Amino acid sequence: MFRMPSCLLRLIRVVLSHKPWALFTLIFVFVSFAYIKLYLGIWEDPESRVPTYGSSAEISCAHSVPSPLNITRGRSPSAGNVFFVETSEQTTPSYLFSCSVESAARTHPASRVMVLMRGLAKKNTSLPKHWAFSLLSCFPNVEIQPLDLTELFSGTPLKRWFMWPLRHWEPYFLPVLSDACRIVLMWKFGGIYLDTDFIVLRNLQNLTNALGIQDYDVLNGAFLSFKPKHKFMKLCIQDFVQEYNGWVWGHQGPELLTRVFKKWCPIRTIRSMRCRGVRALAQEVVYPIPWQEWKKLFEAVNASEFHKLLKNTYAVHIWNKLSHGAKLEIPSQALLAQLYSQFCPATYAKMKHDSELLSGAAV
Secondary structure (H helix, E strand, O other), X not given: OOOOOHHHHHHHHHHHOOHHHHHHHHHHHHHHHHXXXXXXXXXXXHHHHOOOOOOOOOOOHHHHOOOOOOOOOOOOOOOOOEEEEEOOOOOOOOHHHHHHHHHHHHHOOXXXXXXXXXXXXXXXXXXXXXXXXXXXXXXXXXXXXXXXXXXXXXXXXXXXXXXXXXHHHOOOHHHHHHHHHHHHHHHHOOEEEEOOOEEEOOOXXXXXXXXXXXXXXXXXXXXXXXXXXXXXXXXXXXXXXXXXXXXXXXXXXXHHHHHHHHHHOOOOOOOOEEXXXXXXXXXXXXXXXXXXXXXXXXXXXXXXXXXXXXXXXXXXXXXXXXXXXXXXXXXXOEHHHHHHHHHOHHHHHHHHHHHHHHHXXXX
């Protein structure tokens, strides 16, 4: 059911009190709102359009978490948190979302894996009934909590940016909001930030004060690892506000990080390097599959090719914005299917089970 935002209703009442401009303003408002809502889809994450089967199914922890998992009872004080953030309102995690969190939990047994979701009710202590929440709750180091944006941005220059009433009308509001969350999380708390379309292959804790090269001369913030209150993150927050442009895709994300790093060094062209204590990691470390070649994730590879491709890789970015509509056969020798099978076996078991059910229903 389509519902008009309350802020829009208030705007209409104000406009009607100024009759000479009422008609023009109302037409502009409705056309703008319809364009953003219907064509750009900024309130809907691509993953939310992908069907997930058996959404309320309970998961057996004994089955999902093979023993021994080597989850430590106590956590080392030096082991920082691993953060995932969902800035949309959706609360039906996809297979990839589940795999991202599961793979991080398995490779970081001594860390808290914090999943912050904007769609969760702040006062409700129970999670929605969905197989992914049931599965991820099996891991003692995973915590799924509401994302309180007002609290997160408090004490930073981004609070005023976020509180502007018409902010959510911008065409790339959700991606920009995600960009804002990650740099504030790194500034306030430190640790590791990952997008929910990463599959983690090994522990990332030794990649401190680091971010990855996406491709030639461009850094990406889908992976960040910083100590709290690091000056580089402070500069990122300052640049976010001072150079703000929410109408250009990537301006507050990869372009921001690239701008700041070039000033930080200073350099003209980014390469794999360490500069004033901050590392720009080689592309193979966290972006072994370039975004232009995302279809390779769905191509079959043998064991030798698999090992060679990921020999120096810590995590694989799946580029969900591009790949979410592609069909993945389960089971298969596709690179992505093998990543699921090896690094998030509980999620993979659920995918395989659902695939079998779907095949049976089609017969």
